[in-house]
Amino acid sequence: MKINSFVPDTKIFTDGLKPKQFVNIEEEPSVGFGDLLKKELSKVNDKQLEAEGSAISFIKGDMDLHQTLVATEEARLSLELAVQIRNKLVNAYEEFNKMQV
Structure with missing residues (x-):
């Protein structure tokens, strides 16, 4: 029985050593939760x-x-979704307030 020698491609190992390019998150304007909520409620109103x-x-x-x-x-479904999201937020807020520090 003959066993062939296996020489792995060194490119596989050297690619992992190259520095990765990261995206700077701070460059993008941050949108607050309140702003996002106002925008979505405005869409429901529209x-x-x-x-x-x-x-x-x-x-x-x-x-x-x-x-x-x-x-x-569409208006009914968007309003129903907004009400359900509000209910979930109220429940989360109540659970958060029940936590002991």
């Missing part, structure tokens, strides 16, 4: 206003029923 506008357009005869239903359903 959906609600859009649904109201589509209902008025439907009454006037400018918009089809299915477009109105889609807009109102």
